[in-house]
Amino acid sequence: MVVTTSQGRQTSAAPSSPQTASMSDPLAIELRGISKAFGPVQANKDISISVRKGTIHGIIGENGAGKSTLMSILYGFYKADSGTVLINGQEVQITSSQAAINAGIGMVFQHFKLVENFTVLENVILGAEEGALLKPSLGKARKLLQQLSDEYELSVDPDALVENLSVGHQQRVEILKALYRQADILILDEPTGVLTPAEADHLFRILQGLKEQGKTIILITHKLREIMDVTDSVSVMRRGEMTDTVKTSETSPEALAELMVGRKVLLEVEKTPAAPGTPILEVENLTVVDAQGVIRVKGIDLQVRAGEILGIAGVAGNGQTELLEVLGGYQVGTGVIRMNGEELDLTGNASDGQSRREKGIGHVPEDRHDEGLILEFSAWENIMFGYHHDPEYQKNGLIMDTAKIKQIAYDKMERFDTRPLNEKLPAKSFSGGNQQKIVLAREIERNPDLLLIGQPTRGVDIGAIEFIHQQIVALRDQGKAILLVSVELDEILSLSDRIAVMFDGKIMGERLPAETDERELGMLMAGINNGADAAQSGDA
Amino acid sequence: MTLMKSFLGAAATLALTSGAALADPALIFDLGGKFDKSFNESAYNGAERWAAETGGTYRDVELTSDAQREQALRRFAESGYNPVVMAGFNFATALETVAADFPDTKFAIIDMVVDAPNVKSVVFSEHEGSYLVGVAAAYAAEGDTVSFIGGMDMPLISKFACGYAQGFKSVKPDGTVIVNMTGTTPAAWNDPIKGGELTRAQKAAGSEVVFAAAGGTGLGVLQTAKDEGILAIGVDSNQNYLQPGTVLTSMVKRVDNAVYDAFMQGDALETGFSVMGLSNGGVGVAMDDNNASLMTDEMTAALADAEAKIISGEIVVHDYMSDETCPSY
């Protein structure tokens, strides 16, 4: 839980912020009846929200619920079809991001908008330079940065190049950019997606500090835990509509989940203890060097047995992606990988995704949009994708039996409860959860001995998460081996039978879910091993 | 079938309406286009001169595709244009078939011989004109090296080069004639940059006078010759005015006269083989104010002498195209 300390002191950085902040303060921002349609899709329907000054307000909703659209309207990227925006009680027209900045709104995007080879200072003043010469602006910004970092734990080296900063620090630069532009209202879009738990906690401390100073913060997230931890009030969106706004202290994760999905959801995965069998996958001293010459995986060892789920935890970009790619057959590596005791080719000369499938490896890739699916292709084409050489799909040596493939695809989609149940629709017209079901239907229905599965529920709605988790556990219970990679610690903890934590291309340690907690895993994810199990880590 | 009938009906209507232009002459340019500052333009000038003098009208067309050669010939012939004149040897294949299909229409082809009763073939004695400018080059050069730049490498251009070399060597038997072709594709007709480079290279090899028979490429030759301080000789039309003072002369080829004559004769066009040489003003050496200072009396006298001897038959200039060899290089 986040602890905040009051260190309120009025600074020139926030000239317009009030002296005190409390729940009875006037409204910082009020939206009245905002509607926005994209073609036939109603992204926002008559949305009204009021956020009081000096509070942290959460907006939660599933993918496609309309959160991002709403914030884009607030930041001037889209123009609302109807409705009004009031800032500090005054109606404003936000026609561009510059207008939003002038109205005191700052935005921290999910994907940072920083110039990588500029310094922190240069990034902060970029677009807000005063006068023709840079020097006065830089001097002023340096002073201000110093003040801000003192007050809000926002410390970053002003002269460091952004590309050399960690993701958490880059995010701080984004916050500094907004504050430098004198933002009173700060909007953060899914800010913790790329952070370690420790970094996330640090971010929340910063947000608390800003709140103490009278700043208003809007936090967009799909993580219930974050909402419960840091917000004062929360609005729930579903299918473009605002379903409810409640005080955080008066609600529960279960109640919020129900509001989001529109029905009761089971947040915990029900599963029996694993009954692991013989090793299916054995990895020894696996090293992966990427095309740029960076060593991504540094000699790891691991083993997945039949009937168990091995969860790989870690912050994104610590080698998990490359591990999956090597196992999936489309990345080269060195070391030894054995599947059912048979050594696999790692050079790429005698192997590809195709040959791995023939060896009984199914793969649900991390990136559904770029790898797992071809979005423009129809669902049935996606269901044969990768298995299109299967004799079952052919009419003769030359022509594919498309009618039969469509029928098979329909059946698979039906078994995986894919909606809409129409195999002819292009993949892009399915929701994230249903897209994932298409990939899962393709891979699981092949009955693989080993299923590689990366970020199974990224961008997937809560309702579908439940279903997907059940399918993974069911496959395990059939005695199959499962290698699960996820950046969501909750998911790792609730699904895995064993947990390995990856950091900087190495396995930092292995834990049993019952004997560990988020704090300990978080430390391992940050590269800190207390040494309790040095023998388990993959390298010396 | 009804559709097909209406097509045919429409075609008949078109033919009738076009028939109003009966017995007007027509001119077909080659792919280079009407305004190429050279061969086609010369043909165009001849047609315009005819139109201005007689007040008549004519039809012309520029082609964009090889398949259009036969098409244009046929369309003009069936619409009653007479005679149909085409500028360029590339029409030979098309003309052979079309001429047979339209025995009552007269055709004239320039730079090529097509043997048919209703075709007049006009060829030029470029070797004779080139011989004369070779003589002029020999007198203009202090040393014993001159040069030639051709456009696309083909027999017709070698004919120019060979005549030029013979003329030069008639004065300086031990001299050297450097011969370069710009390229082997039609692009060689329009590459003034390369023309300039070749000129510089030839100058470096000692050339004092460069004869360019290279279409648009020649403009680069003339320009570079001026920049490098050597003399150049133009081709086809009188190009003396392009760089006054450094263009020694031009070997003119009167394509305009050929077109003009054919148009004048109209549908009574005299068919058969016709050579436009020195004797009938088909080729010649351009003399005007722009090159008067360059032409010495000695040179003028030598040119007149050579011209008279060629016309009389005392000097026979070898035609490269007769056997694809040249005695002088």
Added chain:
Amino acid sequence: MQAMPKWADAILIPFISLLLAFILSGLMIMAIGKDPVVAVQTMVQGAFGSTNGLGYTLYYTTNFIFTGLAIAVAYQARLFNIGGEGQVMLGGVGVALVCLAIDWPHWAIALPAAMIGGAVFGAAWAFIPAYLQAKRGSHIVITTMMFNFIASAFVGYLLINFLKVPGSMSTESAGFPDGAHLPNFHDMLAPFGIEFSANSPANIAFLIALLAAVGFWVLIWKTRLGFEIRSFGASETAAKYAGINPVRITIIAMLISGALCGLMAINNVMGEAERLIDNAPEGAGFIGIAVALMGRNHPIGIVLAALLFGFLVQGGAELNLWESIPRELVMVIQGLVILFTGALDNMVRRPLEKLFLALRKAKEA
């Protein structure tokens, strides 16, 4: 959910684009003092008003179907084959070598042999840029474009040094033997009692082009190879995931593309000129890009777009012939069509989408 019905996307947008191009062309024709209505009549009459004009239109159409399909095959793999021109030239060499090799007894034997010759030479010419792209990452747009120049120089060299008839001034090969003469529409339709102009160049290659269009459809949408080509084109990362070899697909797609370009030579070299001339493709390789673009990389669209461009070339020649509209302006009109149907697609699409949405809303309300 789609903003527009499919028919609007496939038919209405190209139609409106064309209309805009023609309106602008009409204004230009007016600007040079000619009557645009007469100009349109001349073009339509010239292109479709007689079997002779129709024959020329279909002759050009045949060329553009081949090159349009070729560009589209490569584009299905997201490869921009700008080298159609060079591949057609080399295809011409292949066809010419086959036709001149022996005294063919009958066209029915000569044609398949010539098709193989053209396809192999065209494919071989496309192979080099494909290999460089697949193995070395040399950008295929640059290499194919450069290979057009090399092809032009190479064919010129071959013509002058080996294929030219000694003593002839034209850079062209000897005429093909009579046994390599392909039946034209006149010969083909006479048995059915249909009178078709004997002098138009449309020939049996038109039917081969239509067959190629059907083959294209089968290949792309019915075979595993086509599926792999499309997958690779839609998402290279996904293709790698699925085990589709990028090197293999790049090379195969380009080989098919080059072969289709090379096949065009049976129309222009064997069917029309009956000898190999210099610069035989006359821009068909480039027009193929516009045809593929306008035809939405679908065989039906390509055949229709090829017909449109065939009409523009033949109708444009007629404009030049009878209306004294300079050929440069005819090229401008063709350019406008390419511009509006290709590059300015969104200019028409956006307002139309809005219109359809408004209509739908009105209907719902």
